[in-house]
Amino acid sequence: MDDGTPDEVFADLKSRDLGAWGVAQIAAGTGLAVYAMWVGILQPGFRKVPLRLQVPYIPASKAQVQNVMTLLRGRKGGLADLGSGDGRIVLKAYQQGFTPAVGYELNPWLVRLARFYAWRAECHDKVSYRREDLWKVDLTECKNVTVFLAPSVLSLLQDKLLAELPRDALVVAGRFPFPDWTPCRVEGHGVDRAWAYSVKTLRDNSQNKDELTVTERDDERTKEEGST
Ligand SMILES: C[S@@+](CC[C@H](N)C(=O)[O-])C[C@H]1O[C@@H](n2cnc3c(N)ncnc32)[C@H](O)[C@@H]1O
Numbered sequence: 641m642d643d644g645t646p647d648e649v650f651a652d653l654k655s656r657d658l659g660a661w662g663v664a665q666i667a668a669g670t671g672l673a674v675y676a677m678w679v680g681i682l683q684p685g686f687r688k689v690p691l692r693l694q695v696p697y698i699p700a701s702k703a704q705v706q707n708v709m710t711l712l713r714g715r716k717g718g719l720a721d722l723g724s725g726d727g728r729i730v731l732k733a734y735q736q737g738f739t740p741a742v743g744y745e746l747n748p749w750l751v752r753l754a755r756f757y758a759w760r761a762e763c764h765d766k767v768s769y770r771r772e773d774l775w776k777v778d779l780t781e782c783k784n785v786t787v788f789l790a791p792s793v794l795s796l797l798q799d800k801l802l803a804e805l806p807r808d809a810l811v812v813a814g815r816f817p818f819p820d821w822t823p824c825r826v827e828g829h830g831v832d833r834a835w836a837y838s839v840k841t842l843r844d845n846s847q848n849k850d851e852l853t854v855t856e857r858d859d860e861r862t863k864e865e866g867s868t
Pocket of ligand 1: 693695696700723745772774
């Protein structure tokens with residue numbers, strides 16, 4: 641096998657019986673490589689984030705990015721992508737006219753990768769990627785927000801967004817919708833789908849709901865008083 645061509649080497653390897661020990665070695669090696677990748681590349685930045693809030697990196701598909709951009713059409717001003725990964729949404733948003741376009745991402749490798757992609761697209765001074773925890777970002781000035789996060793995280797994020805965003809803000813979620821919100825528009829199908837939410841409508845709806853609850857409570861009290 642020493643001086644064989646690659647084909648001969650491969651054929652020789654194929655003909656060898658690996659045995660249980662060989663299989664165990666390969667499994668252990670693969671496990672170690674996956675663990676090293678998790679600890680070294682995907683995990684950094686998440687040490688201070690509670691496990692239930694950690695969202696793994698999965699890049700948005702091309703169709704998903706397109707659907708997000710379609711929902712943002714006609715909007716102006718700045719945009720923030722919360723959990724920006726390799727920065728693809730931020731870059732597209734800048735190219736669609738949003739400025740400032742900012743990505744918040746905890747993983748330092750992804751922040752570097754996003755900056756590299758921005759540099760390659762000659763937009764490095766036009767977009768920014770900040771290594772920050774999205775839960776600590778002040779969103780009071782943000783008119784357009786995009787997210788692609790796990791449903792469990794979205795249910796907690798709803799409160800922060802409703803409390804901080806300006807009334808004329810639009811939130812666009814990719815792949816997973818916000819569990820308790822009614823979208824004003826939906827674009828695309830399956831895993832590429834995106835949902836848009838108007839903060840003004842969400843606030844008005846929740847105020848109407850509160851008012852209804854108070855009225856129902858008053859009605860019940862009046863009934864109780866009438867029956868005594
Ligand atoms: C599903 S990926 C989406 C990436 C990108 N927005 C896209 O659409 O391609 C979610 C990203 O959120 C980041 N992330 C999760 N929790 C975060 C946090 N607390 N602060 C900042 N980034 C976070 C992850 O590192 C990951 O890159």
